[in-house]
Amino acid sequence: MKRLQLAHHGNPHKMSGSKGKSMMIRRLLVALTATMVILGAHPVQAATLQSFMTDCASDDDDVALVGCTGIINSGIAPPEVLAQAYDNRGLAYDGKGQYDLAIADYSQAIKYNPKDSAAYAGRADAYQAKKAYDLALADYSKAIELDPRDALAYTNRGGTYDQLGQYDRAISDETTAIGIMPSLAEAYVNRSAAHRHKGEVEQALVDISTAIGLEPSLAEAYQSRADIYYEKREYDLAIADYSRAIDLKPQYATAYIGRGNAYDQKGQRDLAIADYSKAIEAAPDSTDGYLSRAAAYWRGGDPRSAIADLKVVLKLDPSLTYVQTMLDLCQKEADAKAVHP
Numbered sequence: 001m002k003r004l005q006l007a008h009h010g011n012p013h014k015m016s017g018s019k020g021k022s023m024m025i026r027r028l029l030v031a032l033t034a035t036m037v038i039l040g041a042h043p044v045q046a047a048t049l050q051s052f053m054t055d056c057a058s059d060d061d062d063v064a065l066v067g068c069t070g071i072i073n074s075g076i077a078p079p080e081v082l083a084q085a086y087d088n089r090g091l092a093y094d095g096k097g098q099y100d101l102a103i104a105d106y107s108q109a110i111k112y113n114p115k116d117s118a119a120y121a122g123r124a125d126a127y128q129a130k131k132a133y134d135l136a137l138a139d140y141s142k143a144i145e146l147d148p149r150d151a152l153a154y155t156n157r158g159g160t161y162d163q164l165g166q167y168d169r170a171i172s173d174e175t176t177a178i179g180i181m182p183s184l185a186e187a188y189v190n191r192s193a194a195h196r197h198k199g200e201v202e203q204a205l206v207d208i209s210t211a212i213g214l215e216p217s218l219a220e221a222y223q224s225r226a227d228i229y230y231e232k233r234e235y236d237l238a239i240a241d242y243s244r245a246i247d248l249k250p251q252y253a254t255a256y257i258g259r260g261n262a263y264d265q266k267g268q269r270d271l272a273i274a275d276y277s278k279a280i281e282a283a284p285d286s287t288d289g290y291l292s293r294a295a296a297y298w299r300g301g302d303p304r305s306a307i308a309d310l311k312v313v314l315k316l317d318p319s320l321t322y323v324q325t326m327l328d329l330c331q332k333e334a335d336a337k338a339v340h341p
Contacts (some may be wrong), residue, residue, distance in 0.1 A: 049074055053081075056088050064092040083112035087119050094126050102126040117146035121153050128160055136160050151181035159190045162197065170194035185215035192224060196231075204228055219249035226258055235262045253283035257292050269300050287313045287320065294326070303334040 052074065055067025068089035071077050077085065090105035106123035109116055124139035140157035143150055158173030174191035177184055192207035208225040211218065226241035242259035246252055260275030273296050279289035294309035310327040313320060 049077065056085055061092040061095040064088055068092065079112045083109045083116060083119070086112065087116065087122065090119070090122050090126070094122065094129070097129075099126040099130050115146055117143040117150060117153070120146065121150065121156070124153075124160075125156065128156070128163075131163075133160050133164055149180055151177040151184050151187065154180065155184060155187040155190055158187070158194070162190060162194045165197075167194045167198045171198075183214055185211040185218055185221065188214065189218070189221055189224060192228075196224075196228060201228060201231065217248055219245040219252055219255070222248070223252065223255050223258065226255070226262075230258065230262055230265075233265075235266050238262045251282040253279040253286060253289060256282065257288055260292060260296070264296055264299075269296055272296050273300075285316065287316050290316070291323070294330075298326075298330055298333075303330040303337065306330045307334060 049071060052067045052070035055063050056071055058064045058067065068085045071081060071085040072089070086105045086109035090102045090109060093099070093102035093105060103123055103126045106119045106126065109119040110123070113119065120139045121143040124136045124143065127133075127136035127139060137157060137160055140153050140160065143153040144157070147153065154173045154177035158170040158177065161167070161170035161173060171191055171194045174187045174194065177187040178191070181187070188207045188211035192204040192211065195201075195207060196204035205225065205228050208221055208228065211221045212225065215221065222241045222245035226238045226245065229235070229238035229241060239259055239262045242255045242262065245255040246259070249255070256275045256279035260272040260279070263269070263275060264272035273293055276289050276293035276296060279286075280293065283289060290309040290313045294306040294313070297303070297306040297309065307327060307330045310323055310330065313323050314327070
């Protein structure tokens with residue numbers, strides 16, 4: 001998503017559209033007006049500040065960090081510009097996975113502009129990434145209070161409710177988001193997930209297909225629909241959607257695992273193992289690919305290969321005690337094969 005020009009780094013929150021554009025123009029005018037005031041008193045510093053402002057609005061997180069930090073440290077930026085700089089830097093930190101720093105900056109943005117709904121929404125996104133769901137809910141709710149037409153605040157709050165198992169509330173928020181912005185594919189994705197978690201598979205399938213129609217390049221939507229087809233045991237349709245997700249996102253480890261599972265259900269174990277190996281290449285620090293491949297090796301009568309993968313799993317996450325049980329069983333089978341090949 002694009003940052004607003006010296007305003008909000010368009011966090012997953014501020015999507016394009018007439019409302020986003022008008023906000024961008026309004027904030028840009030605020031920034032330019034502030035710069036003109038500064039220019040009268042500090043012409044040299046103002047030129048530098050203008051350069052920082054351009055960088056602070058960059059889509060590149062590293063560039064934005066430098067520009068926003070320059071504004072914050074300039075000592076001459078007025079409060080409204082400081083609020084926007086902290087907001088943009090917060091999203092840059094969020095984009096780099098530095099959620100604590102993002103939260104700190106969004107909090108500063110709120111300090112300078114307590115009515116900034118997007119700062120609350122951005123902080124909520126960071127809280128959600130840290131799985132601090134109660135804090136995320138509070139901030140999404142505040143963002144909605146300040147801006148009741150913020151469709152993404154509703155859809156992100158709905159996603160948080162879904163994480164907490166509050167599926168009816170999730171569906172309600174996603175439906176509200178769709179009412180505000182009918183073209184918002186993410187709301188259909190999230191509502192589909194909530195329906196699926198409630199066991200309402202057909203409703204989930206309708207919503208996820210609508211999301212794909214609205215945004216055909218959304219890999220996660222194909223992944224979600226493939227999961228539904230897999231649950232319905234429609235493995236060929238699942239494989240087609242997993243493959244599309246992989247085409248759109250070649251390092252999509254979850255899609256490789258899903259497609260591998262579908263191949264395994266069809267008895268195509270070699271293709272399954274190849275996909276699990278691709279998942280491991282894409283996410284070598286995740287246990288999921290190793291566990292899936294180990295199970296496929298074991299079912300295929302190759303306990304020694306399974307043992308090698310299970311040992312990696314235990315190295316990555318020693319808390320998975322059930323894996324030790326699997327390892328012991330594989331070892332017994334491998335020993336028996338050695339005695340009676």
